[in-house]
Amino acid sequence: MEDKLLDFIREEFLDDPDQEIDIDTKLISGGLIDSFSLVSLQSYIEEEFGKKIPAPRITAESFDSIRQMVDIIKQF
Amino acid sequence: MIALEYFGILIAGLALYWAIPHNRLRLSVLSALSLLFIWLLDPMSALVVIGLSGYTFIFGGIIHRHRDKPGWHTAAVLGILLLLVFFKYLGMLSGISDAFYLFLENLPNFSLHRLFLPLGISYITFKHISYLTDIKWGMISPGRFDDFLLYSSFFTIYLAGPIERYERFAPQLETAAKPIRQDWHEGSRRIAIGLFKKLVIADWLAYFLAPIWKSPEAYSAWQALAALFAYAFVIYYDFAGYSDIAIGASRLFGIRIMENFDRPYLAGNISQFWRRWHISLSDWIRDYLFFPLSRLSKRKVWNIFWVPVIAMALCGLWHGADSRYLVWGIWHGLGLSALQIYLQLKRKAAAGSKKRLNSLLKWIGMPTTLFFVFFGWLSFRAFGLALALRIFGDPQALTLIPVIFILLIFLQDTLQKSSVLLAKLSWRLEYTIYTLILTMILYSAVHSDFIYAGF
Numbered sequence: 058m059e060d061k062l063l064d065f066i067r068e069e070f071l072d073d074p075d076q077e078i079d080i081d082t083k084l085i086s087g088g089l090i091d092s093f094s095l096v097s098l099q100s101y102i103e104e105e106f107g108k109k110i111p112a113p114r115i116t117a118e119s120f121d122s123i124r125q126m127v128d129i130i131k132q133f
Numbered sequence: 134m135i136a137l138e139y140f141g142i143l144i145a146g147l148a149l150y151w152a153i154p155h156n157r158l159r160l161s162v163l164s165a166l167s168l169l170f171i172w173l174l175d176p177m178s179a180l181v182v183i184g185l186s187g188y189t190f191i192f193g194g195i196i197h198r199h200r201d202k203p204g205w206h207t208a209a210v211l212g213i214l215l216l217l218v219f220f221k222y223l224g225m226l227s228g229i230s231d232a233f234y235l236f237l238e239n240l241p242n243f244s245l246h247r248l249f250l251p252l253g254i255s256y257i258t259f260k261h262i263s264y265l266t267d268i269k270w271g272m273i274s275p276g277r278f279d280d281f282l283l284y285s286s287f288f289t290i291y292l293a294g295p296i297e298r299y300e301r302f303a304p305q306l307e308t309a310a311k312p313i314r315q316d317w318h319e320g321s322r323r324i325a326i327g328l329f330k331k332l333v334i335a336d337w338l339a340y341f342l343a344p345i346w347k348s349p350e351a352y353s354a355w356q357a358l359a360a361l362f363a364y365a366f367v368i369y370y371d372f373a374g375y376s377d378i379a380i381g382a383s384r385l386f387g388i389r390i391m392e393n394f395d396r397p398y399l400a401g402n403i404s405q406f407w408r409r410w411h412i413s414l415s416d417w418i419r420d421y422l423f424f425p426l427s428r429l430s431k432r433k434v435w436n437i438f439w440v441p442v443i444a445m446a447l448c449g450l451w452h453g454a455d456s457r458y459l460v461w462g463i464w465h466g467l468g469l470s471a472l473q474i475y476l477q478l479k480r481k482a483a484a485g486s487k488k489r490l491n492s493l494l495k496w497i498g499m500p501t502t503l504f505f506v507f508f509g510w511l512s513f514r515a516f517g518l519a520l521a522l523r524i525f526g527d528p529q530a531l532t533l534i535p536v537i538f539i540l541l542i543f544l545q546d547t548l549q550k551s552s553v554l555l556a557k558l559s560w561r562l563e564y565t566i567y568t569l570i571l572t573m574i575l576y577s578a579v580h581s582d583f584i585y586a587g588f
Contacts, residue, residue: 072480092404092419093473096427096436111270112424113298113416117408133271 058106058130062123065101070094080123087121095120102126108133142170142288143382150386151312160306163283163386170288171252178251186278186285188212189261193275196268206269210262217258220250222454253291255451259417260285264299266421273300280306289382293375295393295413305388312387323381331374338367346514364514365507369398372411398506401498403468406506418448437473442466452513461513468505 059080067078070090084090090098095115103109108130120126146166153159172179192209199205264281267273275281276299284302345352345360352360376393383390397410407415422444427436442463449462 091476092408093436093476096424099424100428100431109270111267111272112420113267113270113272113300115424116416 058127059123061105062126065105066090066098066123069097069101080127082123083121084123085117085121092117098126102130106130138170138173139288139292139382142166142173143385146288147385154311156311157279159311160283161279164279164286167283167286167288167291171286171291175252178253181251181254182257182286183282185213185216185257185261186282189264189285190275190278190281193265193268193281196265197275200269200271203269206265209265213258213261213265217254220254222450253293256291256294256296257285259296259414259451260299263296263417263421267298267300273303276303287383287388289386289388290379290390293372293379294411295376295379295391296417297390297413301391302388312385316384316387320381320384323377323384325381327374327377327379327381329374330370330377335367335370335374338363338370342367361511362507365398365510368510368514369394398503399499400502403465403472403502403505406502407465407469410506414448414451418444422447437477438470441469441473445469457512457514461509464509464512468509 063078063080066084067076070084071078076089078084078089082089085092085095098120099110099112099115110129110133114120114129114132119129146163149162149166150159153162168179168182171182189209192205192212196205196209264273264284268275280303281299283306284297284299287302290297342360342363345356346364349357349360373394380390380392391413393412395409395412397406400406400409423440426440426444429435443466445466446459446462448465449458449460452458452461
């Protein structure tokens, strides 16, 4: 799950796809992805993992790193 | 006038709340006092709160039991929206169509002028829609009716928010711990800061600038520009001051309410502005409008243009049934859309020029956002063309912009830190300041209302 999310975020959102990121990189607070991108991320998670994450759970605080995303995905 | 009822109920409520040893009884008293507060302001509004709370709570239970049937949620939310449209927007709709207006006027025993606008209707309906939707999404369970009634009517945040979520509010009632000394300190500090923002900054600025807002043609372009910029700070300190009071008053009862502002005029772009301005409303728009609308289609023009424009147009209309709010909302929607287009282009930009472009935009992002937001207030406050023409009629006036900009940012940043400074004072000095501010209330509060309580 972590690898798929890493690949998706690298390809879809990063200005520089070669930029080094890992599962603890602060993506939203670090300015790497913007709030508009979160909608695409929500759709991707639903299509790829079959989990619909409610919008209030997708915030800068709770969805800031891939590790946090995986934790939230596992709750649903 | 509202201030008298608010602080009267606050003092009576605190005396009872701190004296009652039994947790659930304490919460019941708080519910009763909250309904009494609304009743004192407008008895019909109290009946609307009780009726609507019953309706939403019953539907909440049904949605929880039948989560596989989304029709229940749709029907329940439609019912709440119909109520909102009936009370708040019927007048606007009738204004658009004279025929519709005449039709309604001619119905037996019906007059639009007799329709009343229940207090806080915009806030309570948004709270109830989030409650029903969170149940549908499996985030919360219905809980107890008395908790839900308190969530709906809690007087400290009833009139103008923050639009708190049930998910954060209800667990605090379950423990219902008696407030501790720290709650008292934090709460009273926030109230003092809020009163200062409202009575000293917002009201005084508004007092001095009202003549320019009223007849800008009688003043120089520089003065008109300064008056527009100052309005941006009047509305900020008025509403942020109210939010501080609401958050502080809630804390006195041991209840923590979400923050509503985070130095919005220091935002680096318009998206950041909306994460810092009226946070409880912008979060609501994001969660219950922006996300669901975005998922309706994958077409880029829909997601980049139409979704922000529609969501923000509705956000504008939420403030009132008036075209000026609609224009203001569309203005912000277009701003968000332009930002999204820029971000898309940035990703496609050549790697070499990207760093230079990023660095340039970082510097101009904040002033650009600030001016974008400030000129949006032209429509929101309905200053009209007179003020705009007065400003742009004399290009020399625009040279004043950097000076005003620096002064106001300095003021905003200083006040943001005032909470930290107050915390460092001795308790004697701190309470002396509170007493001075309380004295000011006696002179000012009776004649002072909050801008956002009108929504």
